[in-house]
Amino acid sequence: MRMIEVEDVTKSFTVRRRTGRFRRSRARVRAVDGVSFGVEPGEFVGYLGPNGAGKSTTIKMLTGILTPSTGTVRVCGLDPSRQRTALARRLGVVFGQRTTLWWDLPLRDSLTLVRHLYRVEAAAFRSRLAELTALLELGPFLDTPVRQLSLGQRMRGDLAAALLHDPRVLVLDEPTIGLDVVSKATVRGFLERLNTERGTTVLLTTHDLGDIERLCRRVMIVDHGRLAYDGGLAGLRDVVGADRQLVVDLARPAPPITLPGVEAVRVDGPRQWLRLPREANAAAVVAAVAERHEVVDIALRETDIEELVTRLYGRARDDRAPSR
Template sequence: MIEVAGVGKSFTVRRRAGRIRRSRTTVAAVDDVSFEVAAGEFVGYLGPNGAGKSTTIKMLTGILTPSSGSVRVCGLDPSRQRTTLARRIGVVFGQRTTLWWDLPLRDSLTLIRHLYRVDAAAHRARLAELTGLLELGPFLDTPVRQLSLGQRMRGDLAAALLHDPELLVLDEPTIGLDVVSKATVREFLARLNSERGTTILLTTHDLGDIERLCRRVMIIDHGRLAYDGDLSRLRATVDAGRMLVVEFARPCPPISLPDVIVERVQGPRQWLRLPRTANAAAVVAALADRHEVRDIALRDADIEDVVARLYRQVGTLAK
């Protein structure tokens, strides 16, 4: 579905170098990135701000032309066959809407039907299906400007899927949404991928989206692909350790044990980070010898910790 080979994208930045003079610097937003996405995959594309995520998305959708390398999406060259590609993909930018601000949602979706030249009967059937799945019924006749952020996002998803695309590209689709709206969007995307086989590429800073939806993760940093694989292998590749949460009978100073890092202390409770090689049972026994323990829990590091640690490793190598 997506083929990216040795792609780079550079921009010329002008900076002031005196009262009149300007200096020109070339900045590589994306640097020699290669990957493939097969039909039916649900892939998360992660990276810190400025890492190159949005630039990659814009090259995949034909908004930007690569400075080097090649991009094929649905077998097409996005920058040269942008109109043809638009009929085969759907795109949602979480911070920008494709809906008409002053029109009711239903009218916006009707206009989008004409833009994509969708048959009237197919449009009615597809709109009915999306209305049910995204729970659009109560606000279909509400002007877009009066919709909540969560309602508007569901409307944008419907707009991107009215023409039944093979590939859905999402850039921060849950940004700013409340817990209920996030859950609705996540459930819908999971069903779209599993039941209809729609290929989905998701960029997000919300790692909860990644854990709940994506089977595969790609991480970009400083314009280069730092990781491509599944979440379990990411955890094994980047040792963020395990977290031991201990509640003592009474507050005590931060624990001091070999290879154990105290992450947080809150009253009688302490959060201890253990490397994966550490013997958790031995640590628990040592704690019990020194203090009265009321409760204890051991869990894997959060995906946020794993990704943050990978970012730091890549940043250190880049320097």
């Protein structure tokens, strides 16, 4: 059974717009427009898109906060909007800009209250809390009031609260937003272990593309409510036609290197940047450069994920633009 199934889902809202000084009109806006996808057990999937693309609306339908206008949504085999209580026992959710912890209580007491909400047995709670305390390094601040925790500490506390009942699916909405480098590394490392060692299915929405590169083997990109891409990062490079760059350090400055199918896009003293098409044989290009020039160092660079996603957004906008 798939952990998440979304079939031809739309979600529309009625919005009021000013049409004059004293007049307003109503309009129907589709936040999600015919999205379909499935997530298998144990997958770690990134769900990307610009602001207003429909990511948060999708997440709210998956968690039962919103009901689809059309189509069907099932999570762990359940209808989220009709079986929210049953689903809550199998689903963990973390919203990076909101906390589920009690502001004036120590973190330990907040987690104890969460235990009662999910009706976790005392022995299972003690075992699970000890495990999460070790993995998330909660020990130094378990007895600190939540309001006194740093952002990174609070996020780790929220992750512990979402996982106390050992859910089968974890949905994360911007879990590393605003975190420093050390806190991000801690959270990413924990999520990676959670997925690989416990087999927890994870759906991650984020604007931090470093999270995607580190954690996700599959990426879904939504734009204006429609699924623009679903596949691996390597496939995304093929879809957008991303070139590679060969950075060559020569022993001495030289004119731009000329080779069939290769373009010198920048020259800075002895260093040159060569653009290689995806289909080019990098080893053959390196050999040709080394045969003609004295090479000190050479490096092959792939187009980074941020540039790939930006190009895909641009392509989607071009496809939607009316022809003239």
